[in-house]
Amino acid sequence: MGVTIYLFNAYHFELLYARTAIGELLAYTFLPLVLLGCLKIWNNSKANGWWWIALGMASIANSHLLSLLMVTILLGGAEVYRWYQRKVDKAELLGFLKAGAVSLIAASYSLGNIIYLSLNNQLTLPFKNLITIDLTQVNQSILTNKFVEMAGSWNLGLPVSILFGYLMIQWLRQAQNVKIKEWTAWLKAAVISVVVTLNWWPLEKLATTPLGTIQFLGRLLCLTALFLMVAVVVYCNQQPFKKRIYWMIMILTGALALSSLFEFNQSMTPVPAGDGHQIVTPSTYLSTIEAGSYLPEYHPKTLQGKDALISNDKVKISAIKTIGNQGEYLVVSSKPKRVVDLPFAKYKGISYQFQLNGKVVHSQSNTHLKVKLSKKTNRLIVSSKAPQFDYWLILISIVAYVMMVVGLWQSRDSKNRLNGDIVI
Template identity: 25%
Template sequence: MSSSDKSVGLIEKSGLDLRRSKSLFLIAIILISCIPLLSKVMYWGYDLEFHLFRIQGIADGLRHGQFPVRMQYSQGGGYGYPVSIMYGDWLLYIPALMHIAGLSLSLSYRFALILLNAASVVLTYYVCRRVFQSDLIGICGSVLWNLSLYRIMDIYKRAAVGEYVAMAFFPMVLFGLWSCLHPDRNGASRQGWIWCALGLTGIVTSHTLSIFMLGLVMIPILLYSLVFRSSVYIWVQFVKTAFLTFGLSLSFLVPFISYSRSANLAVYALPTDFKIKRMADHSVEPGRFLELFGAMFRPDAEASPSLGGIPISVGWAILTGVFIWAVVCFCFESRAGEDCLIDRGKKWETVPVLLSALIALFLASSLVPWHSKPLEKMISALSSVQFPWRFISLAVFFMIILGLCGLSMLYSQTDLKSVGRKAIVGITLLACLEGGYALGFFMENTNKFSPHSNQENTFVIESIMNGEYLPKGTNIFEVYPNKVVNHEPDVKMAELKNFSLNQGYATGSVKTHAEPGEVILPLFSYPNYAIDCQPSTNCSLSSTGGGTNFLVARFPENFDGKFDLNYRIPKLWRMADGVSLATWIMIIVWICIRRFRDSPVSRGIRIRHRR
C-alpha cells in the first residue's frame, strides 16, 4: 500500500469529512479575499467611480429598452459615451440587474465582486486539483493566485474591473490548453478546446489589453506546443478553439472593431512619444519585484505618481514556490539503481512556462529600452498596454504554475512526501499572511469612498476618466465650462418647440424660413445616430468639430415639421449578436448532451437497449 493510500485510510478512520474540510478551506480563502467588502463603508480605488458609472449606464440602458447596451448616457452629463462598445462589460450586467432590483450601486458592486471572488477561488482550486491530481496543491494554487499581491491591488487599490475580471479566466485557459496538449493524462478534459475557448472569450470580452498581453507572453508555450507537441489532433483542437472563441466573442468584436476604425476616437490619436514616455515612467525597478509584504496606501503629494501606494512585488510565497521548483529540477540527481526524482520530459515541459514568466517580468521592468530608436516600432506597439506593470499579473500566474509543478514533483515522491506536504502548507500560510497584511494595510490607510453627487447639471470627470473614447479633439473645458452640463440645444436660423432628450432619443418640432437651419444637440457626434423628419426631407447630421464635437441636425429651408433622432444599432452588429447567441446555445446544448451520454443513467439505458 502506498503512503497516500495509508494517509487516506488514516483520515477515513479519524472520521474527518474530506469534502467538508475542503469546502471550509475554500470558504476561508473567499472570506480573506473579500475582507474589505465586508464593511459598512466602501473603500476608495483609483477607477472605482468610473466603473460605478458603467454599471449605472448599463442599468439605465436596460430600463429604457436598450439590449445589449451599447451607448451609455450616465457618463459625461448625458452626452453619450461608447464605453460599452470599447470596453467589454458582459459580467457587469450582474450588478446592473441588482441595481435595477433595488440595491444601491455600491452594494451591487460589492455583491458582484464577492461572487467573482468565490467563482475565482473555486475555479482555481478545481483546475489545480485536476492538473496536479492533489486536493492539497489545489488549495495551495487557489490561495497563491487569489491572494496574490497584484490581484488584491488590482481589485481594491486600482479597482481595475476589466483587468481583474480577465484574470479570473486565466486558470480556465491554462486547463484548456493543458488538456489539449496532454489529453491522455489523468485529470485532462476531453473538451479542453471548450475550456480554452470559454477562458479566452472571458478575457476578450472583459479586457482586450489582457488578451494582447497573454498572447505576447505565451509565445514560448505556443512555440513549444506547435514544435514539440505538434500533431493533427492538437492542430484540430487549436482550430476548434479559435473558431469557438471567435463565435462567442463576435457580439463584442464587431462593434469594437467598427468603432476602432470609424469613430475617430481620442485614444487612437495619442502621440507615440507620449505613450512611450508613459510606459517608461511606469516601468518597475527589478528589485521591487522582491519586496516582502507589499503595502497599499493612498500616495501623498510627494509619493511617486506612477507607483505610489501600489504593491508591485511578486510575493515571497510565490518566489518560494519557484525556488522549490528550481531545486527539484536542477539540484536533485538520479542515483545508481534508483529512479530519477522527476521525469526528464516533465522537467523540460516547465521550461516554456519559465520563459513566459521571465518575458512578463522583463516587459514590466525598467530594463526594457523604452526610448530605443531602432526598436521604436516595436515599443510603439507595446505601448498600447499603457502601464508596463500590468505584465506582473502574467508573471505571477506563470510563476505560480512553476511553483505548483515543483511542489507536485516533490509531493509525488514517497520518500519526500512529508517534506512536500510541509512545503505546501508553509507556502499556503505565507501567501495568506501576505494577502491579509496587504488587505489590512489597505483598509487602515485608504480613504473611504464618497461618490460625487449625481446632480443632473454637474459634470463628474471620473465618469469618463481620461476621456479616451471621446471624439478626437474634444476639449472637456469647452464642453463643460465650470463643470456645468447644458442639456439645452443651440438653435440657429430655426425655431424649435417641444424638444425632449432622454437616453440619446431626441424629438422636437422645427421650423425654418428662407435659409437652412440647424440644431446643435447636447450629444457627442458618434457614428450610428440617425434622424427621421416628417414630412420627409433632406435632413442630415454632422458635427460641430473643434473642441466640442457635438451632433448637429440640419434642416432645409422652409421646413416645418417634426424630427426623431436616436442611436441605431447597425444590422451587422445585430447579426453578430445573433451569431454569438446561437454559438452560446449550441455549445451549452452540446455540453449537456455529452454529460448525459457519460452519465450512469445514459449507460443504463444503453445496456437495457442492447438486451
C-alpha cells in the same frame, strides 16, 4: 495551493482594489480556462480541450482587448515553440483553429461593435508607454507587505514571492535531476515574464511603437502568476508534503495577503481632483471634464484631431435621471439664445435623439453635442438607438456561449483529466 497563489497575490489585489480595473480583472479571471484547454490538448486529452480555450478566449475578448492581444501572442509563441520541437500534429492544430473560430463567434458582439465604431469614426486611441518595474520600489513594497497603485512597484506580494524564491532555490539545488524539468519549465516561464518587466532594459525607446500599447509592463505579472501557479502544483505533485503543511502555507499566504489589503484600506485618503483619479458621478461629471481628469480613450475626434468630449464654461450640467440608453439633464446657461458645446460624445453610425425643452433638436457637430439653448434653464434629454445588427450579434454571442457550455457538458469524461505530468 495553485488557487491560493493565483487569488492571493498582490497583483490580483492591485487590479481589484487599487486600480479597480474591472476589464483586466475579468480577463485575469478567465485566463486559467485558456491554460486548462491548452494543457488538455498538449497532454493528448483532445476531447474537450478546445472548448475550454474557446470559452476562455471569448470571455477575455469580451472583457479586455489588450489582455486578448497578449494571450493570443502567447499562444502563438507556444505553438511555434511546440512546432519547432515537432510536437504539433493535425489534431492539435485543428483544435486551436476550432477554438479560435468559436471564440470569435462568441465575442462577435464586443468585437463587432469595436470594429464598426472604428471604421466609422476617428477615435482617440489609448496612450502608448512602456512603464517598467523598479526593483527598489518592489523590494520596499514586498518587505512592508503593502501594495500601491504605482506601476513601478507592482509585484506578487510577500507570501507568493517567498514561494517563488523557494522554488528558485529548489531548482538550483536539483539542477541535475531530470524529473524537475516538468515544473522548472513553468518556473522558467515565470522568471522570464518577471525579468522582461524590469527597468534593466532601455525599453522606453520602444514606447511609441506598437509595443507601447501595453502601457505598463507590470501587466505581464498576470502571466507570472499563472506560470507560477502551475509550477507549484506540479512541484507538489512530485514531492508531496503532509496536508497540514499545505494548509499552513495556504492559511499563512491568505492571512498575509488580507493583512496587506487591510493596510491598504486603512491608508486610503481622498484623492485630489485633477490628477486622473476623481470619481465620476452625475455631480462631478462636468468638473471632471473641465479639469481634464480623465483619459479620452476611444472618444471621437474632431476634424482638427482633438478629443471631441469637450466642455463649455458657460453652462452647468446636472443629471436628473439616467435609464438604459436615455439620460435627462438640467443645463443652466449664463445667457439664453447661445450656441454651446456640451460634453456628450456623438459617434457616427449610431442613431441619437436630442430633446431640448420638449422639442427635438439636431446637433451642429458630428462628434459631440452642439446646440443652441433657448433659455437660461434648459431640460435636455439624450437618447441613442443601437444599430439593427447589434441585436443579431448579441443573439449570436449568446447562442455561441450556450453551445460552448453544452459542448463541455457532453464531452465531460472522468478519464479526460490531466495527470500529474503537466508539460508543454
